[in-house]
Amino acid sequence: PKPPAERSLRRVLGVPGLVVFGLAYMVPLTIFTTYGLVTTMTEGHLPAAYVVTLAAMIFTALSYAFLVRVIPSAGSAYSFTQRIFGSHVGFVTGWTLMLDYLLLPLINYLLIGLYLNAQFPAVPMWVFTLSAIALVTVLNLVGISVVKSANLVLVGMQAVFVVVFVILTLSNISTGQSLLAPFFSADMQLGLVLSGAAILCLSFLGFDAVSTMSEEAKDPRRTVPRAVLLTTLIGGSMFILVAWVAHLAFPNWQDFTDPDAAAVQIMNSLGGNLMAAFFLAAYIAGSVGSALASQASVSRILYAMGRDAVIPRSIFGVLHRRFGTPVGAIVVVSVVSLLALVLDLATVASVISFGALFAFSLVNLGAVKHFILDERRTQGRDLLKYGVVPSIGFLLTVWLWFSLSPAAFSVGLVWLLIGVVYLVVLTRGFRRPPPQVDLDETTVDGAPTA
Numbered sequence: 001p002k003p004p005a006e007r008s009l010r011r012v013l014g015v016p017g018l019v020v021f022g023l024a025y026m027v028p029l030t031i032f033t034t035y036g037l038v039t040t041m042t043e044g045h046l047p048a049a050y051v052v053t054l055a056a057m058i059f060t061a062l063s064y065a066f067l068v069r070v071i072p073s074a075g076s077a078y079s080f081t082q083r084i085f086g087s088h089v090g091f092v093t094g095w096t097l098m099l100d101y102l103l104l105p106l107i108n109y110l111l112i113g114l115y116l117n118a119q120f121p122a123v124p125m126w127v128f129t130l131s132a133i134a135l136v137t138v139l140n141l142v143g144i145s146v147v148k149s150a151n152l153v154l155v156g157m158q159a160v161f162v163v164v165f166v167i168l169t170l171s172n173i174s175t176g177q178s179l180l181a182p183f184f185s186a187d188m189q190l191g192l193v194l195s196g197a198a199i200l201c202l203s204f205l206g207f208d209a210v211s212t213m214s215e216e217a218k219d220p221r222r223t224v225p226r227a228v229l230l231t232t233l234i235g236g237s238m239f240i241l242v243a244w245v246a247h248l249a250f251p252n253w254q255d256f257t258d259p260d261a262a263a264v265q266i267m268n269s270l271g272g273n274l275m276a277a278f279f280l281a282a283y284i285a286g287s288v289g290s291a292l293a294s295q296a297s298v299s300r301i302l303y304a305m306g307r308d309a310v311i312p313r314s315i316f317g318v319l320h321r322r323f324g325t326p327v328g329a330i331v332v333v334s335v336v337s338l339l340a341l342v343l344d345l346a347t348v349a350s351v352i353s354f355g356a357l358f359a360f361s362l363v364n365l366g367a368v369k370h371f372i373l374d375e376r377r378t379q380g381r382d383l384l385k386y387g388v389v390p391s392i393g394f395l396l397t398v399w400l401w402f403s404l405s406p407a408a409f410s411v412g413l414v415w416l417l418i419g420v421v422y423l424v425v426l427t428r429g430f431r432r433p434p435p436q437v438d439l440d441e442t443t444v445d446g447a448p449t450a
Contacts, residue, residue, distance in 0.1 A: 013217045015227050018210050020155050022231030025293035026206035027286040028158045031239050032279075033111070034199060035246070036262025039253045042196040043189065047182040047243040049196035054236035056197070056400065057204040059393030060360045061232040063367040064211050065225035066386060070370070076212040077359035078301055084366040084374075087308075087434040088423065093359050094305050095419030099412065100355035101298035102336050104205070107348045108291035109133055109340040112284055119280055129340050136291045137334040140299065142323055155289060161282035162242060168270045169249035182247040198403035202353050203239060207232045208360075209297040295333050302329035310426065310434050354412025357401035364394035 013021065039046045067080045077097055082090020113129035178185070207228045214220040217227075246266060247253075256262045267276040303326035306316025320327040371377045371386030378387070404412070426434060 013213055013223070015223045015230070018213060018217055018223060018227035019230050019234065021213060021293055021296075022206035022210040022227060023235055024155050024206075024286075024289035025209040025297065026203060026231070026235045027108075027290040028155070028162060028235065028238050028242075029279075029283050029286040030203050030290070031242050032263035032283065034203075035243070035266075036253075036256050036259030038196040038199055039247070039262065040256065040259045041199075042192050043187070044247060044251070044253045045182060045185070045188050045193050046196065046247060047240050048184065048188065049193050049200055050203075050236065050240045050243055051183065052193060052197035053200040053204065054232070054240065056393070056396035057201065057207070057232055057236065058229075059389055060364055060397055061207045061228050063364045063390045063393050064207060065228045066367050066390070067363065067370065068211050068214060068224045068228065069221045076208055076297075076301060077363050078304060080366050081359075081362050082308075084370050085362070087310075088427070088430070089362070091305075091310055091423050091426075091434050092416070092419055093362050094301060094310070095422075096355040096412070096416055097301065097359040098298065098355065099415045100205070100352055100359075101294060101301060102333065103348055103352045104294035105136070105291045105298065105333060106337045106340045106343070107345070107352060108287045108294065109136075109337050110343065110345055110348060112287045112291075113340065114345065115280060115284060115287075126341050132288065132291065133334055133337050133340075136288065136295055137330060139292060140295050140330050141320065141325055141327060153285075157285045158282050158289075161278060162238065164278070165242065165270075166245050168275070169245040172270060173245075173248045177248065177251055179248065181251075182244055195403065198400045200239075201357065201400050204232060204235065205356055206235055206293075208356065209293055212297045212300050295330065295337075298333050299326050299329035302326070302332065308434065351408045351411040353404060354401075354408055354415070357397055357404070358412070358416075360397040361394055361401060364390045364397060368394070 035046065038049055042049050064080075067084075071079055071083050078090055078094030081093040109129050109132050112132045113125040116128040117123065117125035210227045210231055211224060214224050217223050250266050250269060253262075256265060258265075263279065264276055267279045271278075302311065302316045303319075305311050306313050306318070306326075306329065309317070315328040315332065316326070318328045319325065367390035368387060371382070377383070402409075423434070424430065
């Protein structure tokens with residue numbers, strides 16, 4: 001085998017593979033998780049809320065695309081902010097982002113257990129949850145090539161369902177209604193639409209996941225920026241399309257017997273039990289795909305921080321000798337995911353966006369600092385590209401961040417405070433900086449192997 005200093009993550013992902021990875025992370029069918037909730041909140045204007053969210057995420061995705069060309073290293077926002085603002089800010093960013101990423105696999109395992117237990121009540125929920133954790137962990141340990149192949153199948157299954165769903169809804173559209181009403185109507189309340197958009201931002205985390213795979217991408221300076229933007233646009237367009245046709249086929253959102261189960265009600269109205277069963281199969285497939293992608297991403301963020309010795313290197317900065325995967329980080333994520341056996345969906349969902357929006361805001365701000373202040377690209381097109389675009393993204397993500405519920409904001413701030421305290425201990429009262437992450441594109445900074 002290669003000496004430790006020469007070992008590297010394997011570069012196997014092109015633009016299509018990265019986009020499939022990002023879409024699997026986003027879960028195309030995630031729209032149905034919050035469909036009834038946000039449709040009711042916006043009084044029938046879910047597609048309009050998705051348009052607002054997509055607009056906000058495009059600006060942030062552009063900032064990611066700009067930065068990944070100059071900082072193509074595993075670690076996503078952590079690597080960006082560490083390089084631009086220094087190791088202390090990088091640590092705080094990585095710490096808050098971990099709150100988001102650690103909970104994303106967990107929420108998928110929780111959903112798998114809930115949905116399958118509802119369909120097969122004789123089997124305890126914990127059996128489904130533990131089985132999903134075991135399956136996803138083994139696939140991630142074996143390597144990213146296996147994850148890529150599995151994601152292709154799972155995303156494909158969801159795509160087939162979306163096509164069938166759109167065809168059924170188009171054939172069941174109620175006559176006599178405006179096709180543009182879901183996007184704009186005389187009685188639409190902008191405040192309600194904006195509140196719904198704040199919730200929907202979690203549907204767009206796939207583009208951040210793509211940036212974490214830079215060290216396993218072919219020609220990352222070219223492929224990753226393209227994949228980041230394509231993932232955002234394709235995923236957002238799919239969300240808007242499904243939300244639009246679903247509303248046209250079932251415009252009476254006031255008739256939802258239970259907003260949380262609105263998707264099942266819509267499926268039954270369109271195609272009866274067969275359609276509901278197809279939906280369940282596709283939804284579970286999407287949850288497995290999202291768990292695969294999210295566990296792979298957070299393990300690589302932990303690996304980047306372990307490689308930096310910000311967190312214990314002997315656990316997190318280790319690659320498996322045979323598979324070349326961050327074995328310690330993957331196992332830790334699996335252990336944390338066992339909390340799916342005791343936590344409820346509402347608790348997890350209420351805090352999952354804090355870290356992501358915090359990190360998005362800093363990435364947007366980092367793009368301005370790097371290109372405008374540090375490199376002084378302040379002329380003409382550069383000012384618009386690197387100054388105005390990221391600034392708009394920063395303002396939009398900060399607004400979304402402060403739109404979180406007080407409970408979620410409080411939990412996020414507690415997590416942030418714990419991270420700052422640990423940073424104080426790590427740096428002996430800020431008297432020394434945390435170790436710097438090696439941003440070399442090909443090596444693993446001498447990471448040991450297991």
